Amino acid sequence: MTALIVDGRENVETCSAGTVHALARTVGCDLRVPLADGSECTYANFDLAASAPALECVYRQVEALLPTYASVHRGAGHASQVSTDAYEAARFDVARFVGARDDDVVVFTANTTDALSLLAGCVPGDTVVLDIEHHANLLAWSGTRVVEAADTVSETITRLVAELCSRPAALLAVTGASNVTGEVLPIARLAEIAHACGARIAVDAAQLAPHRGVDLVATGVDYVALSGHKLYAPFGAGALVGRRDWLDAGAPHRAGGGAVRNVTVQHTDWLPSPARHEAGTPNLFGACALAAACRALTEIGWGAVVAHERELTGRLVAGLSATGGVRLLRLFDDAADVLGIVTFTVDGLAPSDVAARLSTGYGIGVRDGRFCAHPLLERLGLPGGAVRASLGLCTGSDDIDRLVAAVAEIAAGS
Structure with missing residues (x-):
């Protein structure tokens, strides 16, 4: 087990390709955000596919x-x-x-x-x-x-x-x-x-x-x-x-x-x-x-970047797949490689509602909508859009677990 430095916090991960080192630190990794109950927490950014924070370097x-x-x-x-x-x-x-x-x-x-x-x-x-x-x-x-x-x-x-x-x-x-x-x-x-x-x-x-x-x-x-x-x-x-x-x-x-x-x-x-x-x-x-x-x-090296991302993406896919009422989106049955993007819907809830609840209740940022790809969402039978969680260098295993737990609570009607 090695300490994977991803966003200023140490997360214990298995990383066969090595360790993503301090160059992966991002500006704002310790950002604190307000919650609806008046408390605050460290922000978990799962909207990197839209815009990623600046690396400190x-x-x-x-x-x-x-x-x-x-x-x-x-x-x-x-x-x-x-x-x-x-x-x-x-x-x-x-x-x-x-x-x-x-x-x-x-x-x-x-x-x-x-x-x-x-x-x-x-x-x-x-x-x-x-x-x-x-x-x-x-x-x-x-x-x-x-x-x-x-x-x-x-x-x-x-x-x-x-x-x-x-x-x-x-x-x-x-x-x-x-x-x-x-x-x-x-x-x-x-x-x-x-x-x-x-x-x-x-x-x-x-x-x-x-x-x-x-x-x-x-x-x-x-x-x-x-x-x-x-x-x-x-x-x-x-x-x-x-x-x-x-x-x-x-x-x-x-x-x-x-x-x-x-x-x-x-x-x-x-x-x-x-x-x-x-x-x-x-x-x-x-x-x-x-x-x-x-x-x-x-x-940093692509071997380390890919190993880090695949570990976390697999963890997120497994967690959301085991959550009742959550549907994961895919285009192809035979895609050989998938980046750290996991898009999903929650039964009975509008994507905008899921995204808003993740933000105000859990301090988690995701993207909802049609992602500037309207024909693709139509193909998937989702003209109203979906929720996208995207990760990268500044994502840790604790962020993944936090997102899975939050989606599970939302899907269960908590």
Whole structure:
């Protein structure tokens, strides 16, 4: 048995892949919140799939940059040079984190939604998507062709092959892991299929990247989009990483200073990527925070991260499965891997009521609703939504037990 340091508290856990160390400490891990009875307790955050708290090492990185903050790319002074170097170093760290190819481009964006919208403006043709996608990936594209997912990953792949082979498509855009159920799609296999059909593949890794390693070279994925606010770096930055040619040929994501080589009243000479899509003063702190989180997760090691998460997810699934009146949601019968996301309903209770009672009665934060994935909830027969509990580095076994006990009391009508 080893002491697993996850959020500033020691939790005794078995962790075959090692120990998640102090880099996993998050800001606000000891937050005290009020309860309806007038008492207070330590907050248990199970809404990490929406936004994760900042790692302490990320916060320190931002704090260290403040004294030398200045204009990026456009200043001759020392502070500007330091800021520019930090910004470009962040680009390198993000590229390394996702296993980018040497000639791939890292474009800093506001978040995953922004990154996918940027790519959508550069795609020279139709885009194929699944009906289980987050709205960011379902709504971004022009010329969208939607494929209905099946009850198995295997049959879903067969349907994608049929669609991609039916007529040419430029891009297959898929989630790396469902933001509703946490089920992971086989992106290396999907990349192989897309390429065989003459298409490229883009992966919405907003949920995947905080939980599993992403490697563009190993998987053959052409583009990946991710968000800092889900990756323990909530400072307003995300990234699009991928092949240069479409990004250099596409319309600039925003028009403005920094994205141009020369401007006359008759003509604009746009720079190549990434500057082409990063007009205006860049978010230095967001980019550097994102890079710091990437470095921290790499140093912690994916073996330790995955072992920690699987232990706790299994504990949560077992606890909720044994609770009468609770239904757990799944999309596929054959998903090989599932992230730390457990979505459920409680018989006879609206999801909003369950979430409110968990908050006011137990100091537990979850998400309720349709999770920006309305077609998926319709498929599951839940147009009114569900309750989502999502965990990560800052979750401990005591948090899991507390949530299971609270749901059991609510389900029993206590």
